[in-house]
Amino acid sequence: MSSDPWGRVDETGTVYVRTADGEQVVGSWAAGSPEEALAYFERKYEGLVVEIGLLEKRVQTTDLSAKDAQAAIAHLREQVDAHHAVGDLDALRQRLDKLVQTVEARREERKAQRAKQSDEARKAKEDLVAEAEQLAQSDQWRAAGERLRSLVDTWKGLPRLDRKSDDELWHRFSHARSAFSKRRKAHFAQLDAQREEARRIKERLVAEAEALSGSTDWGPTAAQYRDLMAQWKAAGRAQREHEDDLWNRFRGAQDVFFAARSSVFAERDAEQSENLKLKEELAEEAEKLLPIGDLKAARAAFRSINERWEAIGHVPRDARPKVEGRMHAVERAIQEAEEAEWRRTNPEARARAEGLTGQLQAAVDKLKTQIEQARAQGNSSKADKLERELEGRQALLDQALKGLQEFGG
Template sequence: MSSDPWGRVDETGTVYVRTADGEQVVGSWQAGSPEEALAYFERKYEGLVVEIGLLEKRVKTTDLSAKDAQVAIDHIREQVDAHHAVGDLDALKVRLDKLVETVEKRREERKQQRAKQSDEARHSKEALVVEAEELAQSDQWRAAGERLRALVDTWKGLPRLDRKSDDELWHRFSHARSAFSKRRKAHFASLDAQREEARKTKERLVSEAEALSGSTDWGPTAARYRELMAEWKAAGRAQREHEDDLWNRFRGAQDVFFAARSSVFAERDAEQTENLKLKEELAGEAEKILPVTDLKAARSAFRQINERWEAIGHVPRDARPKVEGRMHAVERAIQEAEETEWRRTNPEARARAEGLTGQLQDAVAKLQRQIEQARAQGNNARADKLERELEGRQALLDQALKGLQEFGG
């Protein structure tokens, strides 16, 4: 008979292991010596030790799920309970019990972690819903639409809640997006309808303006053109693809009439020549503003120059394109700088555009009052001169109104 501290082999070849509950039969050995039998079953014990050690390491250092860990523990425990190894089986049971405790502890920690993540996800989704519901009432169609799309991407990156809570929050979120889309669609449908109505109105105004372009009844026709211009402004903007063409035709018809009237009046006196000289000097002064490095200062300087420019009066028609072109080039450079600033901050750009438009509207209204006053006083020469000044100012106003409209889309 052979034995060691944890097991023995009796004379029949039966192998035993010693446990706290007494000796347990391990198996029967008939193929060799008792020492070989004990060595064989001791190796089985060492295998269990290694297996438990590996499992302990996996539980501590990997994200092995509690369920899979418990299955592995149960599998090893079955082998330990079967007593098919020689060694300190009770010590292995203790290790397995501690491992169960560790797994349960990690299970609880993960449960708490999932609860925390779920709570955080709930708060995040509730915040997204609140923001979406606020955006649903916005009239900033582009910015709000882009933000809503970003909120959807954020939502997709958050964990799901329990089905009931997740569905309720998603329903509110989806409803807010749908409400915004419906309002935006209605807004642009209304805008399209308004622009179509404006197109029809302006088509009619263009037809009348073109019919009047050959008139030689200077006073009444000029007055009617002023009325047509007022109607044009009141009509609002047509679609972008029609607006410029309609305006060019409308303005072209007026130009034909006023060019003919100017040729009849043939105002080429010394005053106009002096006006040209003064405007050329102002154009040179304006050109010194470029390049624009300080937008506020450039705008202020150009405004002051332009006020002096407008106060000077008309210049010979054949010289006007060149000298006005110089001023317009400076104005365009400043406008381009303003557009760059607008792209950075829309509200500021809108305020500047509205301010410029208001100033030009005031200036146009003032000129119109002066023209009416001159007519009332019988000073037709002054009235005609002021009307030519009104043309230039009106063109600037129309351009400013056109630019301001761009903010509203």
């Protein structure tokens, strides 16, 4: 018979282990000495000690789920309760009991952490929805659109809530985006409609101006032209691809009339020379507005200068292109600033800019051909006039190309 503090082997070869509930049969041993029997079952005990130690470490240092941990504990407890080892089995049971408590505490901790994460995700999504609903009312089309796209990316990076809450918040978020897109689309549709209406009005004004260009009823016709000009300004801008061509025709018709009137009123040359001096001063005042900083202030200042300009009257014919060219340069700069501001809020502008560039290039090529034909025919006057028109078209083409560059095209 052999024994140790935790077990013994009786004369029949039966192995016992000592527990708090008394001795329990471990098994029978007939293959060797009692010492070998105890050593064998002590090694089985050490194996259980190692397994429990590994499980304790996994629970403390890994993300082992509570379900898997409990299954592992149950498996080990079953082995301990089977009494097939010699050692302090009660101590192993206590360690397993403590491990159960640890797993439960970890589960509650993770549950609280998940609840906290869920609350944080809910708060974040509620904040996104609130901001999206606010942006839905914005008229800053480009900035608000970009911000809404950024909010979508942020939303995608947040964890999902319970299905009902997540669906409700997403519905509000999606509705806000849709409302903004609908308002933006309506805004640009209205702009397009306004420009189309301006084009129709200006085409009518061009037809009236061209019909008056041959009149010799100087006073009344000049008054009619002033009225047409007022209507022109009140009509607003047409689409960019139409505006310059309509203006050239409108201004060209006036040029024909006022050139004829000037030839009749040659005696007013002195007065026109004084007008030239005044307009040169106004042109200089207008040029001081460049480069454009505050667009609103520059537009208002130029309007004031232009009103005084219009009130002055005509200048000598040969000096007119130069002095008017100075004013037109400032006006174009303001228009370019307006167009740049418009393009920043108009996602359809690129396609229009490309179309305009093509039209202007075709117009420039056509004018060059006409100039060559006029030179070949010896018609220098017509060629010179076409050269001036070419300069204007080329400048517009350069602006259009520059505009395409702003789009990265």
